[in-house]
Amino acid sequence: MEAVALHISNGVLNGPVSAIYGVIALVALAYCISRGRRDLDDRLAPMAGLVAAFIFAVQMLNFPVLPGVSGHLLGGAMAALLVGPWVGALCVSVVLIVQALVFADGGVTALGANVTNMALVGTAVAYLLIALLLRVLPRTPTGLGITAFVASVVAVVAASQSFVLQYALGGTTDLEHYSLGAIAGTMAGTHILIGIGEGLIAAVTVVTVARTRPDLVYALRGLRQPQQVTAEGVAA
Amino acid sequence: MKGLYLDRDTPLHRLPPEVKIAAMVSATVIVVVTPREALWAFAGYAVLVAAVAAIGRVPAGWLARRSLVELPFVLLAFALPFLAAGDKVTFLGLEVSRDGLYGGFNILAKGTLGVLLSLILAATTTTRDLIVGLDRLRCPQIITQIATFMLRYLAVLGGEARRMRIARISRGDDPRFLWQLRGFATGVGALFLRAFERGERVYLAMVARGYAGRMPAAWLATGAATRNQWLAAATVPVAAAAIAGTAVILG
Numbered sequence: 001m002e003a004v005a006l007h008i009s010n011g012v013l014n015g016p017v018s019a020i021y022g023v024i025a026l027v028a029l030a031y032c033i034s035r036g037r038r039d040l041d042d043r044l045a046p047m048a049g050l051v052a053a054f055i056f057a058v059q060m061l062n063f064p065v066l067p068g069v070s071g072h073l074l075g076g077a078m079a080a081l082l083v084g085p086w087v088g089a090l091c092v093s094v095v096l097i098v099q100a101l102v103f104a105d106g107g108v109t110a111l112g113a114n115v116t117n118m119a120l121v122g123t124a125v126a127y128l129l130i131a132l133l134l135r136v137l138p139r140t141p142t143g144l145g146i147t148a149f150v151a152s153v154v155a156v157v158a159a160s161q162s163f164v165l166q167y168a169l170g171g172t173t174d175l176e177h178y179s180l181g182a183i184a185g186t187m188a189g190t191h192i193l194i195g196i197g198e199g200l201i202a203a204v205t206v207v208t209v210a211r212t213r214p215d216l217v218y219a220l221r222g223l224r225q226p227q228q229v230t231a232e233g234v235a236a
Numbered sequence: 237m238k239g240l241y242l243d244r245d246t247p248l249h250r251l252p253p254e255v256k257i258a259a260m261v262s263a264t265v266i267v268v269v270t271p272r273e274a275l276w277a278f279a280g281y282a283v284l285v286a287a288v289a290a291i292g293r294v295p296a297g298w299l300a301r302r303s304l305v306e307l308p309f310v311l312l313a314f315a316l317p318f319l320a321a322g323d324k325v326t327f328l329g330l331e332v333s334r335d336g337l338y339g340g341f342n343i344l345a346k347g348t349l350g351v352l353l354s355l356i357l358a359a360t361t362t363t364r365d366l367i368v369g370l371d372r373l374r375c376p377q378i379i380t381q382i383a384t385f386m387l388r389y390l391a392v393l394g395g396e397a398r399r400m401r402i403a404r405i406s407r408g409d410d411p412r413f414l415w416q417l418r419g420f421a422t423g424v425g426a427l428f429l430r431a432f433e434r435g436e437r438v439y440l441a442m443v444a445r446g447y448a449g450r451m452p453a454a455w456l457a458t459g460a461a462t463r464n465q466w467l468a469a470a471t472v473p474v475a476a477a478a479i480a481g482t483a484v485i486l487g
Contacts, residue, residue: 049385
């Protein structure tokens, strides 16, 4: 497997900023774990594993942004739709941890920053949008598809801007020709394109799953009435 | 899912996974917090990494090829001396930024050493053992559980993708280069569902055989690290700390 580097490597961010983001990520993940435990039942456990595997596979696709900076699909929105925000954030974090340990992709000391960008910011932004859009849009496959698409685009751009913020706080080198505004603009531009690609994949996947196995889509829980089984059979 | 594991029989391969993870993470932290002006400390680390790789019989060529993952960051490192702000110095006949030169060196040295340390860990530890190690380091069970399934299902996903491709070809489709994308895009949802349903059957079969969230290797305490093994693995971060300490005091 010839992967190309995707995540922040060791030494790109300085020590204090890496440490602060490490603490933020640890605290947030501890909260996700306590909430996620309640969600993880016999149906969600294999789903969480598959979502993580799927995200792992799509993160292999990546595109150059600046010298040394490349963007790739994140999968936070799809995770939030299929397994909910808490387990979703954990799935993306697991992908990042395994990539750091097993494939040397992303520095171990930058793990906190990577988890914050992709697992926390990406999933949180996506889930807020999903919660809002699913209430506003019609409850049809099209509505769900649009939700998945919009949430993916916005979440990917938000995650890329979170990296720009980290670089502004603790980048180890000041750049002369690239102002922060220019970096932010370049990152946002590329990530809108990436977001569109990711949005299409997420929308197609989630709509297919929702059509055949709606019980598997976390975001649709509570919006659907469970089927009532009576002595006469299944009532609509 | 084989990962990057190299099947050998060396003292490094025989060490329990939890001590290797702990040693790798602490050594990486020491490398990263080393001030970037302490140039020769990084030479010391390189010798240390080479020694560890030699004990694990990890070939240098393999390490070099695999460390290409950090190529984009190497490009950044070589671009920084020309892009960064601050006073200029002449280096190899080129006028470059001093801050950028240090910054580039910083990313190059720390990034490379970090990648090499991770690669040595991945080369000497199977993915299954890595998860057992994380479990023994008190990593929350929900994380190790998701990680276990992720590594299992990567193979399921790949297998389903291969079967669906063969099914498409046998129905007269002729997938080539970019035209494959259309078939892939229409099939991605189905791929996900098929992989899930297979994965669900595997999971239910595991539950029926007594699986309750941890792999047997984790809760059967056989093979857990002894004190001597912890001490043996600790030599790597301790040596790194000694190099860092002397570099800071002398530098």
